[in-house]
Each structure stands twice: as C-alpha cells, then as structure tokens.
Amino acid sequence: MTTPAKSEGTAAVKDGGAPGETLLKVTGLQKHFPIKKGLLQRQVGAVRAVDGIDFEVRSGETLGVVGESGCGKSTMGRLITRLLEPTAGTIEFEGKDITHLGVGGMRPMRRDVQMIFQDPYSSLNPRHTIGTIVGAPFRLQGVEPEGGVKKEVQRLLSVVGLNPEHYNRYPHEFSGGQRQRIGIARALALKPKLVVADEPVSALDVSIQAQVVNLMDDLQEELGLTYVIIAHDLSVVRHVSDRIAVMYLGKIVELADRDSLYRAPMHPYTKALMSAVPIPDPRRRSAKSERILLKGDVPSPISPPSGCRFHTRCWKATEICRTTEPKLVELKPGQQVACHHPENFADQAPQDTVLLSAAKEAAELVADEVLAESAETSAAVAAEVAGHAEQAEPAKAEPAKAESAEPAGAAESGADAAESQESTDK
Numbered sequence: 001m002t003t004p005a006k007s008e009g010t011a012a013v014k015d016g017g018a019p020g021e022t023l024l025k026v027t028g029l030q031k032h033f034p035i036k037k038g039l040l041q042r043q044v045g046a047v048r049a050v051d052g053i054d055f056e057v058r059s060g061e062t063l064g065v066v067g068e069s070g071c072g073k074s075t076m077g078r079l080i081t082r083l084l085e086p087t088a089g090t091i092e093f094e095g096k097d098i099t100h101l102g103v104g105g106m107r108p109m110r111r112d113v114q115m116i117f118q119d120p121y122s123s124l125n126p127r128h129t130i131g132t133i134v135g136a137p138f139r140l141q142g143v144e145p146e147g148g149v150k151k152e153v154q155r156l157l158s159v160v161g162l163n164p165e166h167y168n169r170y171p172h173e174f175s176g177g178q179r180q181r182i183g184i185a186r187a188l189a190l191k192p193k194l195v196v197a198d199e200p201v202s203a204l205d206v207s208i209q210a211q212v213v214n215l216m217d218d219l220q221e222e223l224g225l226t227y228v229i230i231a232h233d234l235s236v237v238r239h240v241s242d243r244i245a246v247m248y249l250g251k252i253v254e255l256a257d258r259d260s261l262y263r264a265p266m267h268p269y270t271k272a273l274m275s276a277v278p279i280p281d282p283r284r285r286s287a288k289s290e291r292i293l294l295k296g297d298v299p300s301p302i303s304p305p306s307g308c309r310f311h312t313r314c315w316k317a318t319e320i321c322r323t324t325e326p327k328l329v330e331l332k333p334g335q336q337v338a339c340h341h342p343e344n345f346a347d348q349a350p351q352d353t354v355l356l357s358a359a360k361e362a363a364e365l366v367a368d369e370v371l372a373e374s375a376e377t378s379a380a381v382a383a384e385v386a387g388h389a390e391q392a393e394p395a396k397a398e399p400a401k402a403e404s405a406e407p408a409g410a411a412e413s414g415a416d417a418a419e420s421q422e423s424t425d426k
C-alpha cells in the first residue's frame, strides 16, 4: 500500500522475490456457480461470478480491487487463495501452478497466502480465546515458534496494537476494530507472502476504518507484505494501492497504476465509480463540476448483457458495444482497458453512433453539491488515510527497521479455508 515514494522505499519484501517480480499470475480465471433445479438437481444455468480474468500481483505491491456489489470481487479473492475451486483458468504462485492443488498440496502454500475477512464478528470463533485463535495457525501447520506459541502470539498482539495481557479474553470482549486487528494478527502468524483482504474495513465504524487501513499499511512496510485489497469504496483503496483493478460483472474492465487511473480514467465505468468518490479537499470540492450517477442495478451474472457487459448502463454505448465484447488491452503504458470508446484516448470504434435511448437511461449527471453530503463520511476516512500516507513518507529513511522486523503472526485461514470451502464451493 503506498504512495509512489513508499513503494520505492519498501525495504523488506518477503523472500518470495524481488520487489516488482510477479508473485501471483492469474490467467483466464473463471468461477461459474451451477444453478440446479428439480428432484434430479439438474443444472439449469450458472452464476458467472468470475468470468475470465487475467492479472498479476507483483511482490511488495498493493493491488486494489474495486467494483459494485455482486461483481465477483470476493469470489476472485477466494479463488486466488484457493478457498474455491476455479471452473477454468490458471493460478500461478511464484511460478508454480496451484490451480487444482488439493488440501494436502495446498497445506504448505497456506503459510504463504493468507486472507483477512470482511466481518470481524463472524470470522472469529466466539468460543475460543484470542490466544487460541491467533495461535491456531501454528498448531494447524505444526510450527513451533521460537520461545513457544504463547510468547509469539503475545508478540503478534502487540504488533497489531492490542494488549498482550488480553491473551485469555474472548472475541466478544473486543470492539469491531480490535477484532479486525485480531484477524490481522492471525493472518500474519505464519509470515505470509501474500495477504488477500476482502473488504477489511467495511464492517467497521467510519472512525476506526482509517486506523485499521493505516495499521495494514504500516505492517506492509515493516514486513514486506504483498496485498490484494478488495473494496467497493475507491476512497479506501486510493491511498494504499499501487495499482487498481476495476471489476464489473465478473470481468476486469480497467487495470492501471493508481495515479494514471485517478488522473485519467479510461473506462466509462471507472469514471462513474470515481464520480462517487468524495473529494476531501474543500477547495477542490467547491469547484463547479458535475458527476456521473449510474442508474439501476448491476445486471444479473446469470445472463450478463451481450458484447460489453456495461452497455446497458453506459452513456457512450454504441451498436458495437452491444454485439462485440471489448478485450482488455494496454492502451497506455501500465493502463489496460476493455472499451470500444475509452475516455481520455482515441475512440477505438469511431464509426458507431451512440445508442441514444440506452444512453439517456444509463446515467445521470448530478451537481456536485447533491452528492457531497452523502459522501461526507467516506471523505473523512479518505482524508485520514491520505494524511497517514503523507506522514508515512519520511519513514522510508529508516529501512533498517523494516528489515529487522519479525512478521507477526497467526492466521490459519486454513481453518476458515476448509470451512468456507465446504460452505461455498458447491
């Protein structure tokens, strides 16, 4: 997570590879959940939750993944951590194909790839003390940390800002933000290389969201972690991501480095999502401008629209958008886009005329002031995270700290993994 200055200064990237090297590579990844009906449970269709995506995650970076509810973000996260079995495509971790590894094959991998879950209330077993919860990965992996499990767990608790004396307390004795810190400690127990965080702060009060995001940011710096952070709110990932992937209905529609994406978004959907991001700077907010407000819900992933899946909500849609799916191609260095008529770039299919009826119903231009009010709370988080990112820059002058830092630790989402796999991968 990082400002550009921070990414240059990331001192300790886990031994998974030099900063910038490909850690995880995903090709043509699909997950179709079958829909079954009748006594014989015959398959009558499928929810195309993830429908052919390609991307890579580089060592030491934070990849933000954003998109509206139901676009397949969590499914993607569960696929790359192998909590779900893909329908098609491949997943390579450090050059090794892990697409279809079984439980046994994945066991060593579980140390390297961990997940932080959205809901800190349901992801911690209420009957276990936090000592047991954070120490579970050691037991599950048969690892005996130096000085013993208890000592290591207490160290981890203090790394995430909790009192090590609270080792014997139960989850209900902690606030939401503290519980998420416990989840983070568990995820870090085995010193993972890649951490996938699925909406890590969306269940928390606005006042604590920034604290947790900033904690994750600091831990990345200290421990050389690589993050995939899933969010529906661009304001949360903005200041912590090096690159951002924008998903729409099971597809990646734009993948770009953070600054290019914010300076000049190229996919109309990205532009619309950014319209909803509050501007924390009051001087800029007062500037007269209009925003794009998308109407209607995301279409069903059971039968997504033909051609470009966004054509039913896009104010620029033309006939070719209805018939031909645009490929994700690199239109500018470091900026991949799937659109026939991208923003801030030459039209890729200039012969077409806009489908006026669709365009009129698709989106609405709304005066800035109308949205400003509803955006107030997210603005507070964005501003606090941004402030932290700025403050964090001088820290790169002390790389020695990062190198000597011992990763925290304890997450066997292996336990969660097994459970979730049983409950969701049907």
Ligand SMILES: Nc1ncnc2c1ncn2[C@@H]1O[C@H](COP(=O)(O)OP(=O)(O)OP(=O)(O)O)[C@@H](O)[C@H]1O
Residues within 6 Å of the ligand: 033, 047, 048, 049, 067, 068, 069, 070, 071, 072, 073, 074, 075, 076, 232, 301, 423, 424, 425, 426
């Ligand atoms: N186990 C499952 N069985 C059937 N359909 C599923 C399953 N899990 C997810 N889906 C469907 O797949 C689609 C994508 O779901 P997913 O949870 O990945 O979306 P999301 O982008 O994470 O949404 P949100 O922002 O609400 O968390 C949704 O339509 C969802 O209903």
Ligand code: SF4
Residues within 6 Å of the ligand: 267, 268, 269, 308, 309, 310, 311, 312, 314, 315, 316, 317, 318, 321, 326, 338, 339, 340, 341, 342
């Ligand atoms: S212009 Fe066409 S291809 Fe581009 S997002 Fe809109 S509908 Fe899709």
Ligand SMILES: [Mg+2]
Residues within 6 Å of the ligand: 073, 074, 075, 198
């Ligand atoms: Mg989700």
